[in-house]
Amino acid sequence: MTVTATAPARETAATSFADLYRATFADVYAYVATIVRDRSAAEDVTAQAFERAYRKRRSFDARRGSERAWIFGIARNAALDELRRRRRSATLVAEPPDEVLVAHDEAAVRRATVRAALDRLEPRDRELVALKFHGDLSNAEIAKVLGMSESNAGTRLHRAVTKLREACG
């Protein structure tokens, strides 16, 4: 299976930092929350990441990657720093379900299964899935964020998605 990049969100040209923020905020938050698995920590880290990005915005070089990959790279570093600092493995707390699980609602059952399957994934696999599906990043962008080659990122992503599908049954 080949995972291809589809990124409608990034089609929005981020001509200013505010535009970039609006285009990526929800996805960055989702990605950070997937890593730190704590709502208040995710908020702190997300705010910190955007502030760092704002301060460093003049150092952004389009030749080295997209703005989206750049902001996710900053968010990743901030999240890992937070993990190092806090050294805690609290699960995501008080994340309200998006829908009430009704036995006959096939979609709700399927999503609950996916959520459980995601929880069972290794942190690195979960991060790859988050970068791909929450962040809407291409394989090249994921490679940039993780500091690895594009082919390596593609291979790892393929494995992670396979594990997720297996976990979903």
Next chain:
Amino acid sequence: MNDMEQLREDVRATAPRPRPEFAARLERNVEAGFKPARAPRGERRLNLLTPALALACTAVVAVFVAAVAIDGTSGDDEEGASGGVAMQQSAPPEEESGGSGGAAPPRNDAELRVPENTRAFDTAGPSTRSADPRIRDGRRVVEHRTALELQTPANEFAETTDEVLRVADDTGSIVQRSRVSEREGKGFARFDLRVPASRLDETLADLSRLAHVVSRTASTDDITRAYVSAADRLQDARDERRALLKALERADTEAEADAIRQQIELARVRIALAERDLGALRRRADRAKVSVTVRSTGRVSEGGAWTPGDAIDDAGRILEVAAGVVVVTAAALLPVAILAALAALAGRSVRRRRREAALDAR
């Protein structure tokens, strides 16, 4: 919708969503441009001082460079030509032996002239029975030698050589030997002077003002040992003569008296030799040897005015020295920069590994 698209939709549907109040707060921060946190007072002061300190350091370096560069060209101004002759030390003149009757004295070569107040050393000198005040206080007896080389424009050569003689007269110096030659606009003169040791500094200062000093070499010979030896021999000979005179008074026979008279004559000769040696050493200590060489450059002086050409020369010299300073600084800083870069790379690598380890540790 295929499986992959379905999975993608399901995963996106499970994505954690930010609380609206947090989103609104961050939106406001973004709109406000993340107002900078106020730095602590000490840090603010340092931030304000940093440009001023950098400016001051730059100014100091610039003044230093300019001073060095212009100082290096000051001699050229006098001769009106950019011969590029720098102040340099030449080999000292050939040394004479340390004095008759004594071992070779220790030499004490100085790169530059020895100041007046260091001629008498406070260290204890050799023991002596002599009553000579030079060595009675344990002071050293030294002979000074100086070689001075002057360079002058061709049209000032004769005047400069005349001035050398005038300085010699004014300072009570003796001109032991002089030689002046001038041919096809190029002149050479050599003066061997014996300058009173007490006026050596004054004499050298006067001579140095006559023309551009190409080199000035000073050395001192410590002749204390030879001096003490001669003084002791003189004292011994005098004591011996005194004793012989007393013995002569007590002589009983004419033959005995003749033998003592012969010994008295020998003692008298020894006294004369010792006095001669001592006198020579005294003269060496009292009169410094100054050798003055005057050369003409073959160029004609253009006068003392600072011309645009001089300004261009000075500017070129300043740039030359500044470039030298930059090269030397770069050479000194390069290893530091390499180490700093390596440390930064290592630090980055360690930080990255630690971050990754934080993810694995979950």
